[in-house]
Amino acid sequence: MSNAKMTPELLSLIADRFKVLAEPARLEILQALRAGERSVSDLAQDTGLGQANLSKHLRSLYDGGFVERHREGLFVIYRLADKDVFRICDLMCGRLEELSSKRRKLLASR
């Protein structure tokens, strides 16, 4: 949000990208892809998600530009497209730790 003009349209686009990450299943897929390229079948194994469900999550990730894909014979191979995803998640995690330690203090001081 670099001090620039934030039009409603732009905010909406940003929100859409956050929506894609706002789902544990999709975060888990990204996590699995961290180790390298994976076919949809591989990912089904890795995540335990149902096939149709997984496919829809992959579509979201693809539309959001978080993953790339290509076909290899019968298989479709997915890979991470966005090196920033994990930096974003790290920021989220860091804040998570602060929050839970604050919560601990609140509970302790009762």
Added chain:
Amino acid sequence: MSNAKMTPELLSLIADRFKVLAEPARLEILQALRAGERSVSDLAQDTGLGQANLSKHLRSLYDGGFVERHREGLFVIYRLADKDVFRICDLMCGRLEELSSKRRKLLASR
């Protein structure tokens, strides 16, 4: 997602934080708070959101740890709590630009 163990619980917590940002109205509130502290009434002016609706969005932001608040007489004053929010949004925006330029190229090459 620092190469560490990502338990389902942790992924769920991270997803919850993303959910808070996955809403244009809440991004707009954060944007408005960027200029400094604001009462709920101020924010209603700034954003054009209805009172009840705004109040609920503020609750999400508060629960997510993105804003802090305190009372001043009849008013409740909100302020940004998380300096990382805009760094996260910047990463999202940066990627947005890449994506739309790729899209332009795709459209151009038809």
Added chain:
DNA sequence: GTGTGAATTTACCATCTGGGAATATGGTTG
């Protein structure tokens, strides 16, 4: 062409969530 395996899409259901109206709570004033 047919058959098979992998992936996507569709259809449907249950749940969730943003929005607004009405109500409740909290704090101030007189």
Added chain:
DNA sequence: CAACCATATTCCCAGATGGTAAATTCACAC
């Protein structure tokens, strides 16, 4: 205390979304 104002909460509705099964598409082999 009552009256009032700012905020929060509750209730309800409409639309969005995750999950699964069934149908469809796509690519390869025969």
